[in-house]
Amino acid sequence: MTENSANTPPQTPTQPPIRVRIAPSPTGDPHVGTAYIGLINFIYARQRGGQFVLRIEDTDRARFVATSEQMIFDALHWLGLTWDEGPDVGGPYGPYRQSERTAIYREYVEILLKNGTAYRAFEDAEELEALRQRQIAAKLPPRYDGAHRSLTQQQIDAYRAEGRPYVIRLKVPEGSTTFRDELRGDITFEHSNVDDQVLMKSDGFPTYHLANVVDDYLMRITDVIRAEEWISSTPKHVLLYQAFGWPTPRFWHMPLLRNLDKSKISKRKNPVSLVYYRETGFLPQAVINFLGLMGGGMPSPTPVEVVNGAKESEIFSLDEMVQKFEVPNIRLGGPVFDLTKLKWLNSEYLRALTPDAFFTALRSTVLSDDYLRNISTLIQTRVETLGQFGDLTAFLLKDNILPPPEVWVPKKRTPEETLLFAADQLALLETTEWTHEAMELVLKQLGEEKSWSVKENFMLLRAIVSGSTMSPPLLESMVVFGKARTLDRLRRFQDTQKKLAHK
RNA sequence: GGCGUUAUGGUGUAACUGGUUAACACGUCGCCCUCUCAAGGCGAAGAGUCCGGGUUCGAGCCCCGGUAACGCUACCA
Structure with a gap:
């Protein structure tokens, strides 16, 4: 490890400033899920005088889409979300684009290699696939068998001399990992169910897991607020923090937005591109308002409000959300992203516009x-x-x-x-x-x-x-x-x- | 299959530290208004809180056991 001023733990005895982040991948159109998680992070940071960081996770070269990053910026800005640090605005912990941080990951993975918490594995994709097929055929859970966990130095040197490509995997120890999810309480995973995760791919790029932990640490992220789909990989992340000797941030796993049939929201069953919503004439206030309705979080109306104007309780601006939303009150059931209600909300906002503003809205979108x-x-x-x-x-x-x-x-x-x-x-x-x-x-x-x-x-x-x-x-x-x-x-x-x- | 998470009308949410008849909004249906359609007004149907036990005077809230849905199970994130 070289000298690095960002190497102090994110959590010191005196409460460090709150820092949160979203880390979208530029693999296509900006997604409503990104906006949802972004909104929650934004609110959480704004309420606590903290910082909100935007980091681009572009380590997957195969799925990378060049135009995607700018579209993400535009879509989030359209919704009124702003960030304090990011690839476009800079900040003290950059670069904020993971493809520009590969040297950092190599440096850090070297630490793990040295302290024995990670190892090189030389199997190629076909071998792994064959292993997987055998396991499935034998009705075993498909999992890396750890064959290269303890290669001798001679074997490793020989493979490397051949120029054989390799990945670097996390050496998951015996035992179990328990972490606290701020919304659900303690969650425990037996390590027998945690794979020796690939940390560094053979192309030299890190996987999400490595890059994520290293960046969250270096960027002094205090609260990881992300979607529920990450729960199962959190033990790997905790293990990584431990392998580095770093304290863990707080974890908040938000419920997943759902299709009407309750499956994870997908483009097959719902428009999920924020571009779609902009182009088909949804107002950003309506979309962000609707997202704020997902999963609860806003206080319930007082009886007086219910009598005098119940509707008002479901219509609120981003500012009002920052004032009243309570992240810890989030409901855990996956909310259905119901276009019907979004359209109603949108119509309310549309009707509230002055005739002139309505005309302007029309002329700046579907009739531009x-x-x-x-x-x-x-x-x-x-x-x-x-x-x-x-x-x-x-x-x-x-x-x-x-x-x-x-x-x-x-x-x-x-x-x-x-x-x-x-x-x-x-x-x-x-x-x-x-x-x-x-x-x-x-x-x-x-x-x-x-x-x-x-x-x-x-x-x-x-x-x-x-x-x-x-x-x-x-x-x-x-x-x-x-x-x-x-x-x-x-x-x-x-x-x-x-x-x-x-x- | 394994592991994990979740569970209140069709949908989003509410219900103080267990306390009357489970509330609000969207949607649906009907009526009123009206040249039409929306909007607006009035009203209705729709859940007994996933199921089964237990604790309690009393359970949507607590405990135990199931079930189902969803997520993860990649050199994707």
């Missing part, structure tokens, strides 16, 4: 100059009079499109195979760069693979996106309409057809 300009270029050569604008562009202005089967099922296809193909299109477009050229290429490839003619292929997509077999150029329209809204439309189509099929 930029949007209208982009649309207009699509139809200029296709209209006889300007009055036909609406006829040709309605599908780009509407919230919902529901094409009938005679429109979306090609003549020589069955509804079943068409639906299947549409699902393939959707899956493909989800991971495709949102440009005309990129989409055209992958769609045509898909068509060839599945023996769908270009005409059938694009006509189907056109039907789903525009609700008609006639439209301005499809891919250009999709680009203008935007990835978030287009994909949501495709997903809603799948969803609707599935529901119809089950009836």
